[in-house]
Amino acid sequence: MEKICHDPKSQIATDQRFVGKVLVITGAGGQFGRAACRYFGERGARVAALDQNAEALEGTFAEISDGMDSKGFVCDVTNASQVASVVERIVERFGRIDLLWNNAGYQGKIQSCLDYDPLDFASVMNINVTGMFIVLQAVARQMKQQGGGVIVNTASVAGMRGTPGMIAYASSKAAILTMTVNAAKELARFHIRVNSISPALIGPGYMWDRQNALHAELGPPYYADTAEKVGEAKINAVPMQRVGSLEEVLQSTAFLLSSESSYTTGINLVVDGGLAAGTK
Ligand SMILES: NC(=O)c1ccc[n+]([C@@H]2O[C@H](COP(=O)([O-])OP(=O)(O)OC[C@H]3O[C@@H](n4cnc5c(N)ncnc54)[C@H](O)[C@@H]3O)[C@@H](O)[C@H]2O)c1
Structure with a gap:
C-alpha cells in the first residue's frame, strides 16, 4: 500500500520547522515580504512584519489569515533609532526574536551608468546597504543576548554579475554579499547564522x-x-x-532560516534557474 500526498494544505500542516518561532520580516508590504508573512505564518511562525509604507503593510494584513500570531510595525530601516525602538517593541510583544528575513529593498532608477543620478545612487545604497546593516545589527544584538538566531539577507544575482541600467542596485546587492560573509564570521561565536539569498527572474x-x-x-x-x-x-x-516562482524563493529562504541548514553560514543561495551558474 502506498499513499502519495499532493495536498499543499497537508504539507503545510506537516511542516513543523517554524512553529512558535518569532520571525521578523522587513519589506513586509512588498511582493516577497507579503508572500513570506503568509508562508511562514501558515507554518506557525509568529511574524513581526516591518515596512515603511503603512498602506502596503495594511494590504499584507488584509491578505493573511486571522488565526496567525502576527503584528505590523511601520518602520524605516534607514533610521537607527526607529529600528532600535521597533526591536524593543517586538521583544515586548513576542518575548524574543529567533529569525530575521532582512528583505526590504529599493531597486532605484533604470539609467545607464553615464546618466545615473548620484542622489538616487546614494539613496539605493542607504536603503539596501545601510538599512540592511542597521536591522542586522539591532536584531543580532538581541539574538546574542538570547543565545543565538538565524538571519537571511536578500541580495540578488544583480550583485554577482551586474545588470545594465541598474548600477546602484547591483552595487548595493554586491555589498550585501560581503556584509553577509563578514557578519557570519563575526556572529558565529554567538550561535547566530547569517546567509543571503539571491533570486533572479521571479x-x-x-x-x-x-x-x-x-x-x-x-x-x-x-x-x-x-x-x-x-x-x-x-x-x-x-x-x-x-x-522562478515566489514559492521557490520562499522555499529556499525557509531552508536557510530553518535548522535544516544548521551547519551553513556565510553562503549565498542563488535562486535563478542556473542564470548565474559558475559566476564567482
Ligand atoms: N522581485 C524580484 O524579482 C527580486 C529579485 C532579486 C532580489 N529582490 C530583492 O528582494 C527584496 C524584496 O523585493 P520585492 O520584489 O518584494 O520588492 P517590493 O518593492 O515589492 O518590496 C520592497 C518593500 O521594501 C519596503 N521598503 C523600501 N524601503 C524601505 C525602508 N527604508 N524601510 C522599510 N521598508 C522599506 C517597500 O516599502 C516595499 O514594501 C528586495 O530587497 C529586492 O531587491 C527581488
Missing part, C-alpha cells in the same frame, strides 16, 4: 512586468525595445528556460 507578476517595461524603456543596446521581447530574451538566457 515571475510572473508585478515585479517581472515592471522590470521588463523599465528595461525596454532603456532599450538598445542593452535591452530589446518592448517589454515582451525583453522578457523573452531573459528567459532564453536561463538554462532552465523559465521564470
Whole structure:
C-alpha cells in the first residue's frame, strides 16, 4: 500500500520547522515580504512584519489569515533609532526574536551608468546597504543576548554579475554579499547564522512586468525595445528556460532560516534557474 500526498494544505500542516518561532520580516508590504508573512505564518511562525509604507503593510494584513500570531510595525530601516525602538517593541510583544528575513529593498532608477543620478545612487545604497546593516545589527544584538538566531539577507544575482541600467542596485546587492560573509564570521561565536539569498527572474507578476517595461524603456543596446521581447530574451538566457516562482524563493529562504541548514553560514543561495551558474 502506498499513499502519495499532493495536498499543499497537508504539507503545510506537516511542516513543523517554524512553529512558535518569532520571525521578523522587513519589506513586509512588498511582493516577497507579503508572500513570506503568509508562508511562514501558515507554518506557525509568529511574524513581526516591518515596512515603511503603512498602506502596503495594511494590504499584507488584509491578505493573511486571522488565526496567525502576527503584528505590523511601520518602520524605516534607514533610521537607527526607529529600528532600535521597533526591536524593543517586538521583544515586548513576542518575548524574543529567533529569525530575521532582512528583505526590504529599493531597486532605484533604470539609467545607464553615464546618466545615473548620484542622489538616487546614494539613496539605493542607504536603503539596501545601510538599512540592511542597521536591522542586522539591532536584531543580532538581541539574538546574542538570547543565545543565538538565524538571519537571511536578500541580495540578488544583480550583485554577482551586474545588470545594465541598474548600477546602484547591483552595487548595493554586491555589498550585501560581503556584509553577509563578514557578519557570519563575526556572529558565529554567538550561535547566530547569517546567509543571503539571491533570486533572479521571479515571475510572473508585478515585479517581472515592471522590470521588463523599465528595461525596454532603456532599450538598445542593452535591452530589446518592448517589454515582451525583453522578457523573452531573459528567459532564453536561463538554462532552465523559465521564470522562478515566489514559492521557490520562499522555499529556499525557509531552508536557510530553518535548522535544516544548521551547519551553513556565510553562503549565498542563488535562486535563478542556473542564470548565474559558475559566476564567482
Ligand atoms: N522581485 C524580484 O524579482 C527580486 C529579485 C532579486 C532580489 N529582490 C530583492 O528582494 C527584496 C524584496 O523585493 P520585492 O520584489 O518584494 O520588492 P517590493 O518593492 O515589492 O518590496 C520592497 C518593500 O521594501 C519596503 N521598503 C523600501 N524601503 C524601505 C525602508 N527604508 N524601510 C522599510 N521598508 C522599506 C517597500 O516599502 C516595499 O514594501 C528586495 O530587497 C529586492 O531587491 C527581488
